[in-house]
Amino acid sequence: MELGYQLKITIKGSHPPIWRRVIVPGKINFQDLDDIIEDLFGWTHDHLYEFCDRKSGRRFQPSDDEYFWNTESVENLIDDCFIKGEKWTYTYDFGDDWVHDILVEDVVPYKERFAKVLRSKGPYMIEDCGGLWGFYESYIDEAEPFDIEIANHQFEQFPIEAKAFVRIGEDYEYFGTPEGDWGEFGEDSFEQHMKKMLEENPKEMLQQYFSGLQNARNTADEWIEENKEFLSRDFYLKDVYSSYTKDNLKLIAQMNGFSGYSKLKKSELADWLVKKMLEESHMADIVEDIIPEEGEVIQLIINRPEGIWITEPALEQSFFLSNYGAFNDEVGVMRLPKDVREMYRNVNTTECQKRRLEKDKIRKYCNSAVELYGVVPISEVAVIYRHYTGNDILVKQLKKIALEYTTDNRVTVRGRYLVHMDIDDEDMELILEDQEGNPYYIPDTEEEFLIYGNADEETIEQLDEVKFSKWLEEELNLDVVCGFTIAKHILLCIKLNYEEEALMEILDVLVSNMGIPELSTKQKRKVKKKLSELCKNTRLYSYSGHTLNEIEAKM
Structure with a gap:
């Protein structure tokens, strides 16, 4: 069940009180909440901010600025922190x-992915007026009135993508705590390393990262083998929940939309929660929302009761595993309790799998649409879906799936558009201007359309990135990592209509950052010729997915 948090936010010291009562969606982080609050009160995002839990003293801040100390990142989800009644x-x-x-x-x-104001009192605030005293002394007459209808309309235009669910709970005693080996990267996320790629040596970064993953996998496999007899013993969901704190259990109850547990003691709450979580109808609702990649991981764990090694991102993206699994973060091994495995088999019916596949198909349509067009109205994706399948889909349903099921973060939802994650707001506006009046390129078959955003082992060779990568490997004697990294960056720039001269400058930067020897004059001539060919034959965002050659042929 999808949840929201009803908050009452009041300007401290205001008299009469200036406040807003608002529902915010779950699976957002504190940075998202800051955006909502600033819009609610008229702040302009020009100053630093901080959230503080008045009970525990935990503080969340937006940067690594030296001003802050002993604080946590605003990338943390509010779901991991907000409990009913807390201040x-x-x-x-x-x-x-x-x-x-x-x-x-x-x-x-x-179910909505945007904030909704329920009630309010008081006007918008005024920036840089000297604080509360200055506001009442000199500026209150200039304050603009707050309009709920206008505010809600604005929130609806900018839904917030659901963030990965962050696991909760501690290590479980029956798992043990052997040492893990993550190589030189420690336990940082994949995304953090990718952000460093253009600042450091991308080739070295990737090699170190994958080396770290392999070390972690080997350590986990060895640990499982050493403890196989112990790990083969049955354990149950009650064993897992008994190791949680009461706050952990309350958080699970909240995330699953349960109520009526506030007066229960910890042991009572654990027993009560086990019964609720193992109800067939409840697990069926969760299982139906599992995406294929997540389902494959779950099935592997079910088939191997002693557990398997999984990455932190795989766990964080799985609501099912975060709620039902037992994870040892020392070695990265995930197990599922016996009663959970049995109930999963009961609810994962053919009909359930069929509904999941349909949702996944819509997700793939979204992926392909942003790969082909860069920016595209959600209503247009619905038209394309009907063109190939003969079935109608509501724009609202498509938008919901785009927000919740594009876990590779390729698709972003901005207002009524699907937008590729690598396109900023300025480029988005330019692309929309160029696309105006141009019909969208529609491949002859659904299979061809879906390849653009969802290539598999059989079709990946057809992608421009792969073809260009192989060309770079052969002509410039590059390895696979360097070839694909350069190909991906250059082709994105081509799709954004960069001039050939700019493309060569970007290539020089990439080559330098990767520690590749400077290209010879002969190699540069070959690359320029190849870029000229790609510029004419690559499907461009500005031309609604058509190539330059196709456009010129119609003139």
């Missing part, structure tokens, strides 16, 4: 010192 503070602008009291009034079923 938080949000401080904006440490000069004027605007303190907002936040009360988590309730956790409610909420």
Whole structure:
């Protein structure tokens, strides 16, 4: 069940109180919540901010600025922190010192991916006015009135993508705590390493990362083999939940939309929660939303009761494993309790799998659409879906799936558009201007359309990135990592309509950063010729997926 958090946010010290009551969607982080609060009160994103849990003292801040110390990242999900009845503070602008009291009034079923204002009192605030005293003394008459209808309309235009669910709980005693080996990368995420690629040596970064993964896998396999007899013993969901703190258990209850547990003691709550989580109808709802990649991992774990090694991102993206699994983060081994495995087999019916496949197909349509067009109205994707399948799909349904099921983060939803993650707002506007009046390129078959965003082992050779990568490997004597990295960056720039001269400059930067010897004059001539060919035959975002050659042929 999808959840939202009903918050009452009040400007501390305001009299009469200036406040907003709002529902925010679950699976957002504190940075998303900051955006919502700033829009609610008229702040302009010009100052630093901080969230603080008044009970525990935990603080969340937006940067590594030296001003902050002993704080946590705003990339943390509010779902891991917000519990009904808790009080938080949000401080904006440490000069004027605007303190907002936040009360988590309730956790409610909420399917929308945007904030919704329920009630409000008081106007928008005014930036840099000297704080609360200055606002009342000199500026209150200039404050613009807050309009709920306008605010909600604006929120609806910019839905927030669901973030990966962060696992909760501690290590489980019955797992043991052998040492893990993550190589030189430690336990940082894949995304963090990718961001460093153009700042350091991409080839070395990738090689180190995958070396670290292999070391981790080997360590996990050895640990499983050494403890196989012990790990083969049956354990149950109650064993897992008994190792959680009461706050962990309450968080699981909230995330699953349960109520009526506030007066239960920890042991009672664990027993109660086990029964609720193992109800067939409840698990069926969760299993139906599993994406294929997640389903493959779950099936592997079910087939191997002693556990398998999985990566942190795989765990964080799985609501099912985060709720039902037992994970040892020392060695990265995930197991599933016996009663969970049995219930999963019961609910994972043919009909359930069929519905999952249909959702996944729609997800693939979204992936292909942004790969072909860069920016595309969601309504147009619905038209393309009907063109190939003969079936109608509601724009609202398509938008929901785009927000929740594109776990590779390739697709972003901005207002009524699907947008490729690598396209910023400025490029988005330019692409839309260029696309105006141009019909979208529609491949002859559905299979061809879906290849663009969802190539598999059999079709990946057809992708421009792979073809160009192989050409670079052969002509410039590059290895696979360097070839594909350069091909991916250059082709994105081509799709964005970069001039050939700019493409050569970008290539020089990539070559330098990778520690590749400077290209010879002969090699540069070959590359220029290849880039000229690619510019004419690559499907461009600005031409709605058509190539330059196709456009010129129609003139």
